[in-house]
Amino acid sequence: MLTLEALRYQTGDFSIGADFTLPQGRRVAIVGPSGAGKSTLLDLVAGFLAPVSGRVLWQGQDITAAPPNKRPVAMLFQENNLFPHLDLLRNLGLALRPDGGRLRQAERDAIETALARVGLDGMSGRKPGALSGGQQSRAALARVLLQARPVIALDEPFAALGPALKSEMLALVRDVAQELGALVLLVSHDPGDALGFAQETVLVAEGAAQPPMDTQHLFADPPDALRAYLGR
Amino acid sequence: MTIWQGRGPAVVAGLAVAGLTLGPVAAVLWRAEGLGAPGPADWLAVRFTLMQALLSAGLSVLLAIPVARALARRRFRGRGALVALMGAPFILPVIVAVLGLLSVFGRSGVLNDGLGLLGLPSVKIYGLQGVLVAHVFYNLPLAVRLLLQAWLAIPSERFRLAASLGLTPMAMFRTLEWPMLLRIVPGAFAVIFVICLSSFAVALALGGGPRATTVELAIYQAVRFDFDLGRAALLSVIQLVLALCAGLVALKLGTGAGFGAGLDRAQQRWDGSAVLDAAWLALAALFLMLPLGMVVLKGLPGLALLGAGTWQAAGNSIAVALASTVLCIGWALPLATRRGEMIGILGIALSPLVLGTGLFLIVRPFVNPLSVALPVTVLVNALVSLPFALRILRPEAEAVRHDYARLSQALGLTPLAWLRLVLLPRLRRPLGFAAGLTAALSMGDLGVIALFADPDRATLPLQVYRLMGAYRMEAASGAALLLLVLSFGAFWIFDRGGRVNVDA
Incomplete structure (x- = not known):
């Protein structure tokens, strides 16, 4: 259970607040107009930003002060999810050995298995530049599998992919999340992503992240802020 | 975004640069008083x-x-x-x-x-x-x-x-x-x-x-x-x-x-x-x-006249160039930030001769300044090249931090792994270029060495100058050609090292 407790972040004129709980194993979309603070919310959860006040809790444990790698969160960024000069084996190996040390045979096997799981069997020797955009996304997802964290945070990582490829990737994310029993937080500016992927949706608008609502209900009868964003 | 990287090295490097530039100036000011x-x-x-x-x-x-x-x-x-x-x-x-x-x-x-x-x-x-x-x-x-x-x-x-x-x-x-x-x-x-x-x-x-x-x-x-x-x-x-x-x-x-x-x-x-x-x-x-052509033309016959002293000076120059390159890059890496560049720029405001005079005054109570001619030259050359190295490295280093700090942070990379696996490989090209410039500048420098050198401790540029002073123009031309080859060669080797086998 991920709890955002009276969480408040502020920088300059910009501020955002959140106060709700997300249950384990759900798929949650975070939608809202650009600049409202969707990515900021994700950064607060993942530990890249520190809140002005409030707490972030995981299973009742306070993780507000924990650095990103000590949190139960695996994150996919908009870009730069892989180091371009390292092959996939080394890229994924860093998830297991953050000191960059030599990988043991068991770790190599785990990487190969994860790559095979996302449809990249036998590609561990390739560098990201030798992969297509979709394959790069798959490789990054394989790392999320390896990290096996109970929260997966996605900051529009498939925005550059075409519609077919994107829904393919979201399906893969769903499978991976189900295997791990993980809570998924998906930031997206595309309402279609939320409808097709997420059971619940958090609307971020006007300086606050609303508590999650059932996605179908929310879009069937959108509140004013969402209505304005959707242009309806 | 939180800056993720130990601040220790940057502080140490910054203090060293500030101390080594301001220290000699202070020595000069103190000596000049009254x-x-x-x-x-x-x-x-x-x-x-x-x-x-x-x-x-x-x-x-x-x-x-x-x-x-x-x-x-x-x-x-x-x-x-x-x-x-x-x-x-x-x-x-x-x-x-x-x-x-x-x-x-x-x-x-x-x-x-x-x-x-x-x-x-x-x-x-x-x-x-x-x-x-x-x-x-x-x-x-x-x-x-x-x-x-x-x-x-x-x-x-x-x-x-x-x-x-x-x-x-x-x-x-x-x-x-x-x-x-x-x-x-x-x-x-x-x-x-x-x-x-x-x-x-x-x-x-x-x-x-x-x-x-x-x-x-x-x-x-x-x-x-x-x-x-x-x-x-x-x-x-x-x-x-x-x-x-x-x-x-x-x-x-x-x-x-x-x-x-x-x-x-x-x-x-x-x-x-x-x-x-x-x-x-x-x-x-x-x-x-035309002048460059003349150096080559006149230098070729002079190459045969190079004596043991010139070869020894060439050896000194290579050692000085390599050492100041290592020192300069070692300084530049942790200082490749906006604040770091401000510190590094100190080197360009100060003339080598002023720095040299200050260092001369500082070391004189302890050792014969002439005996530390080469280390002092290494130091001053590194300081003087630092602003150029920072100008080259800073934008690239900032881009690497911007692009990969979050990923590295999410993975919890250790500082050593960040340096070894991310920063250095990503900076290879500008590092090669900066190292090449530093090596070539240091190889050809005729500044502080003239202040400190005794007959046993010449670098190649000083040796060329001495041969000219002794009206041994053929030998001077040969030594100058050797120096030209060494300077351009040093630049070429480092710069090329940063370019080959680099992908994306």
């Missing part, structure tokens, strides 16, 4: 320093305007090579350039031979005119690069518009080029003025005498010949004030000059005389290439 007013000879040096810097900067910029314009609007085979040639003087050892200029403009040089055949009186190179020729040789290419960058930055649509309006050449110049020149020329002038202000090696080799002594040269003479450390300190203070004032002005006028990427395209233009442009380009190319 000294009498500057004497007439000192004022002469100040006057000459200012005058030659003004003239050098003025001539360089003035001559650069037609050359840069020709490069900007003409397309021809070899244009890329000519632009590259404009970058070469930066890593060309001063003493090599001086030797080349002597064989063109010197008493028995090409020019005077030609004048003699025509029955015209010969020209003399020693003195103000020699200093000016050498400074223009060095700074004309710099000015051309700065101006060319600005010229190419004028949007091509404007030239198309001007052509379709049928503007006369004069109207085109007034509306498009004159405003650009007004913006760029003051900065270019100021940068060159600052560079010439702390001219030492050129003045040492081509100037001299009460009428052609720069303050830097006067510092050297006070230490080496008169052993008047008080006067050296006083002159250092004068040099410091001059350099600081001029440096601040130059900083304010700033041209924002980088290392000129993207100079390899020409504008499409429909104006100007192709013949005149070709003449300017030919003159500039000749002026730059």
Whole structure:
């Protein structure tokens, strides 16, 4: 259970607040107009930003002060999810050995298995530049599998992919999340992503992240802020 | 975003740089305290320093305007090579350039031979005119690069518009080029003025005498010949004030000059005389290439005359160049941030001779300064190259941090893994370039070593100077060619090391 407790972040004129709980194993979309603070919310959860006040809790444990790698969160960024000069084996190996040390045979096997799981069997020797955009996304997802964290945070990582490829990737994310029993937080500016992927949706608008609502209900009868964003 | 990287190394590196630049200055100031007013000879040096810097900067910029314009609007085979040639003087050892200029403009040089055949009186190179020729040789290419960058930055649509309006050449110049020149020329002038202000090696080799002594040269003479450390300190203070004032002005006028990427395209233009442009380009190319050609030509037979002393000096130079490169890059990596660059810039405001004098004063109570000539040279060369290395590395290092700090943080990479697996591999190209520049600058440096060296501890540039002083011109030419090969070779090896097998 991920709890955002009276969480408040502020920088300059910009501020955002959140106060709700997300249950384990759900798929949650975070939608809202650009600049409202969707990515900021994700950064607060993942530990890249520190809140002005409030707490972030995981299973009742306070993780507000924990650095990103000590949190139960695996994150996919908009870009730069892989180091371009390292092959996939080394890229994924860093998830297991953050000191960059030599990988043991068991770790190599785990990487190969994860790559095979996302449809990249036998590609561990390739560098990201030798992969297509979709394959790069798959490789990054394989790392999320390896990290096996109970929260997966996605900051529009498939925005550059075409519609077919994107829904393919979201399906893969769903499978991976189900295997791990993980809570998924998906930031997206595309309402279609939320409808097709997420059971619940958090609307971020006007300086606050609303508590999650059932996605179908929310879009069937959108509140004013969402209505304005959707242009309806 | 939180900055993820240990601050320890940056603090240590910053303190070391600040201590090593400000410490010698403090030593100089402390030693200079309570000294009498500057004497007439000192004022002469100040006057000459200012005058030659003004003239050098003025001539360089003035001559650069037609050359840069020709490069900007003409397309021809070899244009890329000519632009590259404009970058070469930066890593060309001063003493090599001086030797080349002597064989063109010197008493028995090409020019005077030609004048003699025509029955015209010969020209003399020693003195103000020699200093000016050498400074223009060095700074004309710099000015051309700065101006060319600005010229190419004028949007091509404007030239198309001007052509379709049928503007006369004069109207085109007034509306498009004159405003650009007004913006760029003051900065270019100021940068060159600052560079010439702390001219030492050129003045040492081509100037001299009460009428052609720069303050830097006067510092050297006070230490080496008169052993008047008080006067050296006083002159250092004068040099410091001059350099600081001029440096601040130059900083304010700033041209924002980088290392000129993207100079390899020409504008499409429909104006100007192709013949005149070709003449300017030919003159500039000749002026730059003839001295270099003469060094090679005269140096080849001289290579056979290289004695044990020269080879030993070459060994010293290689060791000094490598050591100062390691030191400079070791400093530059943790300081490759905005704040770090501010600290590193200290090195450019200070002249090597002032630094050297300060270090001389500091070490003298403990050891014979002459015995630490090479380590001090390593140190000063690294400090002097640091601003260039930072200028090259900082933008790239910031980009790497911007792109990969979050991912590294999410993975919890250890600082060592970040350095080894991310920062260094991502920075390979600029690291190679910066290391190449540092190695070449250090290899060719004839500054602080002249202050400290005894007969047993020469570097190759000093050895060339000594051979010239002993009128062993053939041996000097051979040693100069060796130095040229070592400097350009060092640059080439490092720069290439940063380029091969680099992917994405």
